[in-house]
Amino acid sequence: MRQSLLFLSITLLLSFCQKEKFTTDPADKLEFSTDTLRFDTVFTQVGSATRFFKIYNRHKESIRIGKIYLENGANSRFNLNIDGISGDAQENLEIAPNDSMYVFAEVTINPNDQNSPFVVTENVVFETNGNVQTVVLEAFGQNANYLPSRFGAGAVVGYGCNGGEWVWDDPKPYVIYGVVVIDSCTVRIPKGTRVYVHGGLGKFVDDEGVTQRYNDGFLAFVGQGKLIVEGTPEEPVIFESDRLEPEFEEEAGQWTGIWLQSGSTGHNIDHCIIRNSVIGLRADSAVSLTLRNTQIYNTASSGLIGIHANITAENCLFHSNTGFGIQLEYGGNYSFDYCTVGSYGVDGEALRMGNALCLDAGCETFVANKLTARFQNCILMGSRNDQLTLFDRLDDPSMFDYELKNCIVRVRDLIKDTAYPDFFDHCQPCINATSQDTIFLDVNKRDFHLDTLHSIANRYAVPIQGIVKDLDNKDRDAVTPDAGCYEIEF
Secondary structure (H helix, E strand, C coil), X not given: CHHHHHHHXXXXXXXXXXXXXXXXXXXXXXXXXXXXXXXXXXXXXXXEEEEEEEEEECCCCEEEEEEEEECCHHHCXXXXXXXXXXXXXXXXXXXXXXXXXXXXXXXXXXXXXXXXXXXXXXXXXXXXXXXXXXXXXXEECCXXXXXXXXXXXXXXXXXXXXXXXXXXXXXXXXXXXXXXXXXXXEEEEECCCEEEEECCEEEEECCXXXXXXXXXXXXXXXXXXXXXXXXXXXXXXXXXXXXXXXXXXXXXXXECEEEXXXXXXXXXXXXXXXXXXXXXXXXCCCCEEEEEEEEEECCCCCCEEEEXXXXXXXXXXXXXXXXXXXXXXXXXXXXXXXXXXXXXXXXXXXXXXXXXXXXXXXXXXXXXXXXXXXXXXCEEEECCCCCEEEECCCCCHHHEEEEEECEEECCCCHHXXXXXXXXXXXXXXXXXXXXXXXXXXXXHHCXXXXXXXXXXXXXXXXXXXXXXXXXXXXXXXXXXXXXXXXXXXX
8 A cells, every 4th residue: 555655655755756748849820819909999089998819729739939929029018918017028938739828908199199190000029939910909009080990901891872962071181992883972170181092912713713802991972973273372181091100201112002993973172182002083974073283293003094984183282103194095095284293203104185985905806985184284294205195096187186284294215106297286385304304402302393594395385274373373484484383482
């Protein structure tokens, strides 16, 4: 009996003294109760909120987490409590087989801090067996009108008001998530309104079960939907990305853009800035759009796209657009007065005009519509030797009707093309400028005001009835105004 008890005691003692086994296999990863921990409270005052998630060890051996830490370190807006211990970075934490551990995260927010991002995002990083895994922390950073909601990314949501008006006059900014579609409703946006759009990639599964991906974050108008923007020189309406950090200030392609879809009419935009999108503004077939005193820049594709549309533009500035500054396709009716297009440091030209849409790679099959385009007192300049692309698929002058008057352009190879030898018959009078000509104050700083002393645009325009101010709301010379969107002030 004594021997049996002694044997049992020794066995138990040895079992407790055995070294705990830890897996070092890189295939043995951690699992989490969520991949994104969201703080879904809309804050109304300075305060904090706490949420938690769990870490799981689903393996047969213990696992040692080499390090857990907040990605932004001392600059983080979050605080962690890991397994009951406060601290934003901890090392060598152990989880037994088929066991778990709690991580509590706290965020403190001042919702009225306009320097704060609209969404505060950060990773909790886990280093285990050579693997790096993350859990995303997301919290509101500012009070705003979120359309349709903070969790609308990747979704399409429609709004209508039976032919009525929806006025965006709340003093808080508007933040768009996903695709917002306006039908049977006039959206009226008063002066000073800021509209921020959360971009990214969306996806859906089509009827054949194939996953289709698209650029997320845009505002679309369909049917009886109408956009009225009522900015002023002192308080323009601004559309831009919701990323407010300095490093994103000049980054193109952060959201998709504004899309006026076929048949929607009566769009009127005045003193507006659209920037940092994929496209700036697209107007489809039969759309009627008036642009005044509007700036579209820093796009990953074209700034303004018209596809068999009706567009009138006055005192507008398009610059730093990776595609074309202005792109007019499949015909349409267009009028541009006192507009400046600066395509410096990008591959695209200032202007493209075409009367056909190709249906195959060689454009053997196409559909066409008449193009009527008028440019008066405009500047079409950039880095490349040719700042105009013309695409006339019909070889019929009546179907490709364009005219530029008192404009400054830059062309070289275009006039050597046998298809367009008569370009300057359509551009009369025009200055064919070179890179040596002085026009703007400083294109490297994206300042497209005219050089006060030497600009060749000085006094080159002719008066146009009804346009007596420039983009800065300065008086235009009543007899010899300047070309482009800005008037020189002596």
